[in-house]
Amino acid sequence: MCVPEERPQSESFEELALPLFDRLYNFAQWLTQDRTEAEDLVQETYAKALKGFSSFQQGSNFRAWMYRILRNTFLTSRTGLQSAATVPLDIDGQGESPVPAVMETPENILLRRSDQQLVQEALGRLPVPYREVLLLCEFEEMSYQEISATLSIPIGTVMSRLSRARRALRDIVQEIQGN
């Protein structure tokens, strides 16, 4: 019997969802910044996903589906609503493309792997929409297409938001370093 190259229909929710657990949890705590809330968020995500698994379209992107459930659950949570209230309204700009960052000389570039703590602090300070898009792109290594599906925004918005998020992160890093 030959196994289809795509995901076989018979694969259970458990087989698909459990390998994502550690990363989903990590993402949840990045969003909530709190262990208990992250656990609640992950638990609710898995419960919702298990319930809705029958309506999940076989062959479509399961990972993006799971992240979307987690993120939507977060947005309706208390912390999520609070974070939305603090996000600047022009998070994606008003159709204007972001201005490229000020050119830096190589001596000013301090973002290295050894600066992990610094970057983590900066990421934590970013508004949630920037934080999540950066994590999905850099850490989860999702394609623009996947990010678009996860965040339910057009690919053009994915690109502009990423660009702004990167610039904002750089600004925060410089700000932390300046202090």
Next chain:
Amino acid sequence: MACKDWTGKLDAYFDGELTADDARAVQAHLRGCSSCAAESLSKLQQKLAVRAAGQRYAPDPAFRARIAKSIAAPKPSAWKRYWLPALATAAVLLMVGALLLTINRERRGEQQLISELADLHVATLASANPVDVVSTDRHTVKPWFAGRIPFTFNLPELQDSPFTLVGGRVSYLHQSPGAELVYRVRQHQISVFVFQEKDLRNVSATGSALNSLSFQVRSWTHNGLRYFAIGDASDQDMDKLTELLKAVG
């Protein structure tokens, strides 16, 4: 293209979202533009730094176990998982075994019967008095059997055929009486045995053309009687005689 436009493409370049042609164009520009090269290095470093920083929180093992348990697919019980398939397999094997045994027994029974008939036929050929009623006339032979065997049967008219009726005798198979008719076609002799079907019940009534020890054998049933034609005549002659006998039943 201005450097501003190139730096706008750097994100997509490092994110692996540019087409191969666009990526080559970006690479070519970076080789010749030091400010864009510095910018791209900065972007790449930031990208790698975020990738490394992204892994920050690990779930509690107990929490992980709780979730795993909550989404675990219900495992079929040991009864369903092991015993049911095993029982089903055993049942199928038993049925196949019984079937094979039956088929084998029937085949063996049939072979045995044919062998016995072949023996009777050979004994008739070897006998100094092969038949008890010597007559080519069916109207003599048929009545002769009346009172000697517990059934009656019809014999065909042979006038326009190559067959000659030699005569008949009472024969026994499995302790049951039956008729043996001896026919001649050219120099070959054919014995036709007629027995009651009920006496041969343990023997399948299938085989229409069977061979035993190079004898030609034909077998058929009609009106509760089982007919066997056995001899060393040709296929065609055997079939022709069979047809004649079947026609009158």
